[in-house]
Each structure stands twice: as structure tokens, then as C-alpha cells.
Amino acid sequence: MTDERGSTGRLGCDGFRRLGMSRRGVLRAGALTMTGLGLPELFRRRAAAQTAAKNNGFGRARSCILIFQWGGPSQLDTWDPKPDAPADIRGEFGTIETRTPGVRISEHFPLLAAQSHRLSIIRSMSHDDPAHLSTAHRLLTGHLAPTPYSDAAGPSSNDWPHLGAILAKCRPSKGVMPQAVTMPWSVAHPAAPGGRAPGQHGGWLGKGFDPFGIEGDPNAPDFQVSGLGLPEGLTAERMVDRRVLFDALRDPGGLSGRSAGAWDGFQGRALDALASSQARAAFQVEREDPKIRDRYGRHIHGQSLLLARRLVEAGVGLVTVNWHNDGLNFWDTHGDNFNNLKNRLMPPADRGFAALLEDLDARGMLDETLVVWAGEFGRTPRITKGNAGREHWPRCYSAALAGSGVAGGTVYGASDRWAAYPARDPVSPDDLGATILHALGVNPATEVHDAVGRPLQVNTGSPLLSVFA
Structure with a gap:
């Protein structure tokens, strides 16, 4: 019987891997000896897997690039503007048309507006935790942190594994490339007592499943991994x-x-x-054509995205590109929100993401690469008087998906008139994590065992099946 996630059961990691539940799959030479299945049963399951992939995106992604906009971008000033709201809510920015009729986004995302036909914009992300560290854990793992609602708890062995660690466990790499890579640093916040955010490593799976970490600026002339x-x-x-x-x-x-x-x-x-x-x-981004490097932008964010493209092209399953350590509080715009967005944050984000989508498409890789753009929460609808800032707001914010069968030119969910709460189809970070795993061919209902043998479900969210074409 098919469950609500579009799965055909609760097989373990190895079971799904052996049954070829991915687009590229493992049902190639030698698959029969690996599965032990009879030929008719093998073909039946492969046909079922291919039908599922076509219908709801399961296993269609060979790789995923997760663009983590650390700090919490304002939904009103990026993907979900409210031009008819009062001035102290709508803010200073105008809106522009996109290639999707009826969908407008911030004027400071002009390149992404031209890429909207490849994007599914989620305007109903929602949870209730306003802390940076514990919500970073939730976004990166798809689970509540061991200490939720907290900026005081750093990484621990009790953390849930990073999504890349889950992928490495459930869909082990066959080549020399790591299955998961994180760059250009492990996110931390100077104002958070806990410092570095939990959820960025193998957690209770163990250090052997830590994503391979890249520290440094790929735009620097002397950059080396x-x-x-x-x-x-x-x-x-x-x-x-x-x-x-x-x-x-x-x-x-x-x-x-x-x-x-x-x-x-x-x-x-x-x-x-x-x-x-x-x-x-x-890992040698300097091998790229200078014109392509220029297209991404000669800055740390753009070159990190270009390096991410090189890594998924080489076979890495999940690359997390964290917003870099800019020394300026990242997307955490408690003060001077509008100048920070239009001068410091949005131009490289716009250029890098748009170039990544164009580049993946030109190389024939977008169909097998899921791209996810998200922060840990959004910002308050009402602007803070006196310093033109916006505070933490987890109740409603935005994300964007592209590639791997995602229906472009669409909007998933909706916010209310001030982008304060979802008006329909709320999406939790757990659901977003489930969607990533689903696209990569890992059933969110899969169970793996921790160090003491307890079976734990890798994700309890619901994948957004309707975003897939």
C-alpha cells in the first residue's frame, strides 16, 4: 500500500539502494547478484520505481545543492513582497515582474526574476523557533535540535545527522568523491552563546559520516582545499x-x-x-573558464556556488553552500535592513543563484540536480523604528526550489496579507528536508540504527510531492 509520502513501504537504506529507487539507479551490471531478486520481481520493482520517479520526483535527483542563507532573509524584501501593505511593513523596495505571469519579487533580484520559469517559490515556510542555532539544526537535518529554542547549545554527538550524512548512510558513494560536502565554513554566530550551529556533522551516526568540510574563499588566488x-x-x-x-x-x-x-x-x-x-x-575552481567565473560573480558566494556545480558534476551527492563568514551578521538584519540587503546581500545572492541555474541547464545537469535556497527563518513584517531593521520571525518565510523535476514558474503555498503567517499549505523545515531526501531517492520513512541499536526514522516530515512536475 502506498503511504502519504508516495512510498511503497518502510524498507531500510540498503533495501532502497538495492531496489534502484533513483533515476540513475543501481540496477546495472551485477545488480541481480547484489539484490538476490528473481528477474521478474526485479523488473517489476524497477518499473514501479521509474513510474514513481516520473510521477512525483522520487529518486530523480542525482545530486542536491543546498544554499543556506544563514541569518534569516526577509521574506517581504526577497521572494514575497507586499506592495499594498502599509509603509512600515512593505519597506523601501519596489517589485518587478518575473517570467511567471502574476508573480512579482523584489526589485533587487532582477536576474532571478528572469529565472522564475525554473523556480518553485515557497511562500509558506513556517515553524515557531526564533533562535539561530537550533533552527539551523532543523533546516540542515530535518529534525528538532536536541535543545530547541536555543542559541546556547552548540554541536553535540546527540545531534541528528546532517542531510548529507543521511544520504551517505542510505546511498553510499561508489567512487572516490565524498557523498556530502559543506563549504565555505561551518556556520556560527558571534552573538550566540553556543557559537557554532549544531546539525552540521554526522551526529549520532558518528564522525565517519561528517560531510567533507571546505574552509576558505574559492575566489582567493591562493585558494586550496x-x-x-x-x-x-x-x-x-x-x-x-x-x-x-x-x-x-x-x-x-x-x-x-x-x-x-x-x-x-x-x-x-x-x-x-x-x-x-x-x-x-x-575541487580546483581555477580550472573554470574565466568567463564562467565572471558570470557567477568574483566573490566568495558566487565562486562557492561554482565550486558546488563542479562537485555535483564529479559525483558528490549533496553540497551545502553556507552564506559565508562576512563579519557583518550575515542575513541577520536587525538594523539597517534595506541598505544591507540592496548593497551587500542580495546582489551576490541574485547573481550566484541565477548563474548556477543557467549553468546547470546549459550542461544538461539541472534535470538531475535539485537546488534549494533557504534560511533558518524570516524577518518580522513590521520594521523596527529607529534602526530600520527587522527581527527574527519563524512563523512565515520563503524558500525556493529548482531542478530535478521541480515544476518551474510556480508558487507553493501563500502567506497572509503581511507575510506574517501562512494563508495555506504551511511547510516546515522537516517537510523541506523530506523533499530533499525524497528527490535523492531516500524514503523519509527509512529507519537507520544509532550507536546503541535503536531504529530511528530519518525524517518525519512530508515531501512536497506537488512541486514536482
């Missing part, structure tokens, strides 16, 4: 020797007689990545 390439004095031949030794140690009949179960495979993957020219090349 730490941890790639061979250390000084170590030749490729010596690396091969180390790999052979490592494989022998993993083999029950090898040099040590140790059980293969004593190794988790991450050491071997790390050795492979160090020696892989493919892996190193994917």
Missing part, C-alpha cells in the same frame, strides 16, 4: 603501497588476521581520494 593531494615527500608509488597494506589489514586472511569488520572503510576512501586526480581536479 585542505586534505587533498599527497603530502610532501610521499610519492604515488608509496601511496599505492600503503593502499595494498591497508587492504591486507582489512582482509581476514591478510597480514594481521584481523576481522574486516574492525575497519569501516573510511580510511581506504581517504587514501583513494588523496591519490585520485579526479577528486583533486573537481
Whole structure:
């Protein structure tokens, strides 16, 4: 029986992976030996999976780029303007037409207005937690933080795993590239007692599932990704020797007689990545045509998005691009909201996101890459007197989706007349996480086991099936 998420059951991670529930799938050469299914049953399940992918987007995405606009962008000044509201609510910005008839967005998103035919704008994101750190955890994991409503609790081993960690667990990578990458830093807030936000690592799955972290500015002339390439004095031949030794140690009949179960495979993957020219090349954004780099914008956000495109092209499953450490409170515009938005925040966000969509489409990758633009919450409808700021507001805010079968030129949900509360179809961060997993071919109802063997459901939200064409 099909459940409300469009799934055909509650199979574990390996079960879904073996049944080929993704567009590219695993039903290729050798699949029969991997599944143990009879040929008629195998074909029946593959046909069901392909039908599901066509109908509601399940498994259509090979990769996802999650653009995390850390700090909380104002919904009224970006995706959901209210030009008929009083001046102390609508703010200073005008609106512009998009390529979607009847849909207007902020005048400071002109390039994205021209890309609206590829976007599904969500105007009914909603939850009730106004704290940065705990809501970052919720957006990045699809679960409440261990300490909700808190800016005092930093990362812990009790955190829920990052969505990329869940993907690595449920859909392990077959190549040398990591399944999840986070860049250009791990988000933190100087005004939050807890400092760094929870939910950015493997959580209770363990450090072996931490997303690969990139720290630094890809726009800098001397940008390099730490941890790639061979250390000084170590030749490729010596690396091969180390790999052979490592494989022998993993083999029950090898040099040590140790059980293969004593190794988790991450050491071997790390050795492979160090020696892989493919892996190193994917991280070298300087190899891009200068004209393409210019199109994204020669700034840290634009070049991070360009690097994200290179990584998904090389096989990374989920790349999280966090708004960078700008030293200016990110999108947290408690004061001088309008000058910060129009001069500092919106131009690079507009240029980078629009260029990413154009580039993915030109390369034939947009159909298999889900792109998600979201912050942890929105801003208050009423402008703060005296400093022209907007405060934290989780009750209603906006996000945007594109690619991987998402129906472009659409708006999902609606806010009320002041963008204060959803008027219809509220969407939680859990639902957004469920949608990401769903598109990547991971059933949100999948259960995985924590360190003490408890079965835990990877997501309890409901994927937004109707956003898929």
C-alpha cells in the first residue's frame, strides 16, 4: 500500500539502494547478484520505481545543492513582497515582474526574476523557533535540535545527522568523491552563546559520516582545499603501497588476521581520494573558464556556488553552500535592513543563484540536480523604528526550489496579507528536508540504527510531492 509520502513501504537504506529507487539507479551490471531478486520481481520493482520517479520526483535527483542563507532573509524584501501593505511593513523596495505571469519579487533580484520559469517559490515556510542555532539544526537535518529554542547549545554527538550524512548512510558513494560536502565554513554566530550551529556533522551516526568540510574563499588566488593531494615527500608509488597494506589489514586472511569488520572503510576512501586526480581536479575552481567565473560573480558566494556545480558534476551527492563568514551578521538584519540587503546581500545572492541555474541547464545537469535556497527563518513584517531593521520571525518565510523535476514558474503555498503567517499549505523545515531526501531517492520513512541499536526514522516530515512536475 502506498503511504502519504508516495512510498511503497518502510524498507531500510540498503533495501532502497538495492531496489534502484533513483533515476540513475543501481540496477546495472551485477545488480541481480547484489539484490538476490528473481528477474521478474526485479523488473517489476524497477518499473514501479521509474513510474514513481516520473510521477512525483522520487529518486530523480542525482545530486542536491543546498544554499543556506544563514541569518534569516526577509521574506517581504526577497521572494514575497507586499506592495499594498502599509509603509512600515512593505519597506523601501519596489517589485518587478518575473517570467511567471502574476508573480512579482523584489526589485533587487532582477536576474532571478528572469529565472522564475525554473523556480518553485515557497511562500509558506513556517515553524515557531526564533533562535539561530537550533533552527539551523532543523533546516540542515530535518529534525528538532536536541535543545530547541536555543542559541546556547552548540554541536553535540546527540545531534541528528546532517542531510548529507543521511544520504551517505542510505546511498553510499561508489567512487572516490565524498557523498556530502559543506563549504565555505561551518556556520556560527558571534552573538550566540553556543557559537557554532549544531546539525552540521554526522551526529549520532558518528564522525565517519561528517560531510567533507571546505574552509576558505574559492575566489582567493591562493585558494586550496585542505586534505587533498599527497603530502610532501610521499610519492604515488608509496601511496599505492600503503593502499595494498591497508587492504591486507582489512582482509581476514591478510597480514594481521584481523576481522574486516574492525575497519569501516573510511580510511581506504581517504587514501583513494588523496591519490585520485579526479577528486583533486573537481575541487580546483581555477580550472573554470574565466568567463564562467565572471558570470557567477568574483566573490566568495558566487565562486562557492561554482565550486558546488563542479562537485555535483564529479559525483558528490549533496553540497551545502553556507552564506559565508562576512563579519557583518550575515542575513541577520536587525538594523539597517534595506541598505544591507540592496548593497551587500542580495546582489551576490541574485547573481550566484541565477548563474548556477543557467549553468546547470546549459550542461544538461539541472534535470538531475535539485537546488534549494533557504534560511533558518524570516524577518518580522513590521520594521523596527529607529534602526530600520527587522527581527527574527519563524512563523512565515520563503524558500525556493529548482531542478530535478521541480515544476518551474510556480508558487507553493501563500502567506497572509503581511507575510506574517501562512494563508495555506504551511511547510516546515522537516517537510523541506523530506523533499530533499525524497528527490535523492531516500524514503523519509527509512529507519537507520544509532550507536546503541535503536531504529530511528530519518525524517518525519512530508515531501512536497506537488512541486514536482
